[in-house]
Amino acid sequence: MRILKNIICIAIVLLSFLFSNAQKNIQIDVNQQGVTFEHYWSKVVGAGRANEALRAGWLEQMQQVQENCGFQYVRFHGLFHDDMFPVIIEKGKTVYNWQYIDDVFDRLLDLNVKPFVELAFLPSSMAAEDSKTVFWWKAKVTPKEDTFAQWFDLIKAFTQHCVDRYGIEEVLTWYFEVWNEPNLYPFFWHGTKSQYFEMYKQSALAVKSIDSRLKIGGPSTSNFVPDARFDGEIINNHVSEEIFKIEDINALKWHGVWIEDFLKYCKKENLPVDFVSTHPYPTDYAFNPETGKGRGLTRYVHSVKEDLIWLKNTISKSAYPNAEIHLTEWNTSPSSRDAMHDRLPAAAYIVKSNLDCIGLTNSLAFWTFTDIFEEKGGASSIFHGGFGMINYQGLVKPSYHAYRMLNQLGNQQLYKNEYLFISKKSDDKKIVALAYNYPKEYENAVPSGTNKRESGTSKQLNFTLKNLKPGTLFELEILDKDHGNIHNFWEAMGKPEPPTREQIKIMKAFANTMNKKFVKANSNGMLNINHEITPWSLVLIKQIN
Numbered sequence: 001m002r003i004l005k006n007i008i009c010i011a012i013v014l015l016s017f018l019f020s021n022a023q024k025n026i027q028i029d030v031n032q033q034g035v036t037f038e039h040y041w042s043k044v045v046g047a048g049r050a051n052e053a054l055r056a057g058w059l060e061q062m063q064q065v066q067e068n069c070g071f072q073y074v075r076f077h078g079l080f081h082d083d084m085f086p087v088i089i090e091k092g093k094t095v096y097n098w099q100y101i102d103d104v105f106d107r108l109l110d111l112n113v114k115p116f117v118e119l120a121f122l123p124s125s126m127a128a129e130d131s132k133t134v135f136w137w138k139a140k141v142t143p144k145e146d147t148f149a150q151w152f153d154l155i156k157a158f159t160q161h162c163v164d165r166y167g168i169e170e171v172l173t174w175y176f177e178v179w180n181e182p183n184l185y186p187f188f189w190h191g192t193k194s195q196y197f198e199m200y201k202q203s204a205l206a207v208k209s210i211d212s213r214l215k216i217g218g219p220s221t222s223n224f225v226p227d228a229r230f231d232g233e234i235i236n237n238h239v240s241e242e243i244f245k246i247e248d249i250n251a252l253k254w255h256g257v258w259i260e261d262f263l264k265y266c267k268k269e270n271l272p273v274d275f276v277s278t279h280p281y282p283t284d285y286a287f288n289p290e291t292g293k294g295r296g297l298t299r300y301v302h303s304v305k306e307d308l309i310w311l312k313n314t315i316s317k318s319a320y321p322n323a324e325i326h327l328t329e330w331n332t333s334p335s336s337r338d339a340m341h342d343r344l345p346a347a348a349y350i351v352k353s354n355l356d357c358i359g360l361t362n363s364l365a366f367w368t369f370t371d372i373f374e375e376k377g378g379a380s381s382i383f384h385g386g387f388g389m390i391n392y393q394g395l396v397k398p399s400y401h402a403y404r405m406l407n408q409l410g411n412q413q414l415y416k417n418e419y420l421f422i423s424k425k426s427d428d429k430k431i432v433a434l435a436y437n438y439p440k441e442y443e444n445a446v447p448s449g450t451n452k453r454e455s456g457t458s459k460q461l462n463f464t465l466k467n468l469k470p471g472t473l474f475e476l477e478i479l480d481k482d483h484g485n486i487h488n489f490w491e492a493m494g495k496p497e498p499p500t501r502e503q504i505k506i507m508k509a510f511a512n513t514m515n516k517k518f519v520k521a522n523s524n525g526m527l528n529i530n531h532e533i534t535p536w537s538l539v540l541i542k543q544i545n
Helices: 002-024 050-054 056-069 099-110 147-166 193-210 237-245 259-268 303-316 345-356 398-407 486-492 501-511
Strands: 026-029 044-049 073-077 087-090 093-096 114-119 175-178 215-221 275-278 283-288 293-298 324-330 363-366 412-416 420-424 431-436 459-466 473-479 515-520 527-533 538-543
Touching: 026 412, 044 050, 044 056, 044 324, 050 056, 050 073, 050 099, 056 398, 093 147, 099 114, 099 147, 114 324, 147 193, 175 193, 175 275, 175 324, 193 215, 193 259, 215 259, 215 324, 237 283, 237 293, 259 275, 259 303, 275 303, 303 324, 303 345, 345 363, 345 398, 345 431, 345 538, 398 473, 398 538, 420 459, 431 459, 431 527, 473 527, 486 501, 515 527, 527 538
Parallel strands: 026 459, 044 073, 044 363, 073 114, 114 175, 175 215, 215 275, 275 324, 324 363
Antiparallel strands: 087 093, 283 293, 412 420, 420 431, 431 538, 459 527, 473 515, 473 538
């Protein structure tokens, strides 16, 4: 027995030695042919509502994230809300007014950003007299009996106007998504599942009546769930009670909401589905009707990838196997008052999730690019856990740097492991790598709340690039708890509320200052990168010449 134990111990040591050396001897030939991949993370980004896009600060921040993070589309609520005045009743007749929408779309296109058009919410003339409302700005969500016929006319007229104003070739590149999270009764849709399906039908028929090539999709439903609460016409919270007894929620089987029923309905009605949309937040706010209390469930870091695999498989087996997949909202949580949105761990989560999900979706839209966002009204603090990657004062958060760094990657993958991604640009052949540290001990739950999580296991980054031109210069740009982490800096300043104009200038400079180092390839064209990645940090390694 002792001999056997000794053999096992020697084997373990040997394996550890081999693994350690394998890690230390990662060598990448920069001349190798990489695997082409899409920057799907830069496809779409979210914003609050259409009317906010008429503000100077919103537009300035939109320009900033387009130029530095590469976003091609933006999606927001409230396109047909009363504050955009799309429908005016004059002497008993319906008159369409597109001036406010045109102003938004014109400015976006001037910034090289296209609208990812969310067809919502109801103008007052199409809502029930006692309609339910959602958000501080009171979006109307209860349809009346003749809503669907009026809705068809509105969507047809709107689509025709877009084609007339911007040209069919431009509008063919847009996406038209029907509503937002209609499964969340009575919040975003005070109606049944069947009524939403009818809303989709009328929207699809209206859009396609202008040109059959225009892209329409849905159902834009909320979080994945592990139970049957959304199987009926409206939510049944009683089926969620069992979740309150389960300790490890990650052992449950999670699935998308309404997706399968939606695809079956569209097949039955012979309706087009150019893309499927849903919102894979890694959380679930299950509600126990017996106690009147909710349970905020936070899933583990792999949940987004698992959800996308389920979604891709489901669509491939449907009547619409070629439908695109657009995840039109996503963040660490769907709460606009989650302190983690302002902090460093969110950046590592963003990078890990996006790199892990390459090839599984056409977009994963971060919700949102800005804290100029008023679902709950104006916040009392400049850092209040808002969704935005930039706060109201224009201070960039770690989440902004995560997207800025992702955007700098090439389009050919040379190497990937659990914390390092090495790419090459197909045009100039330059190498760009991105490393991150999402500590192993925190993988069981996506970061949320006020815990800074500055402690944790470090990772040793150690790899070699070979066949470079001797003397090739690389820049290492490091985001960590002491660099670019604006929330910590604001705390160290004493949390000025509100900050003076001078303090804002100082904070902006800090928020945009990374820890930078420069290294060169040796005379043999070899470059070894040996760096300790502290918890939650990002390291961008970029070829300069």
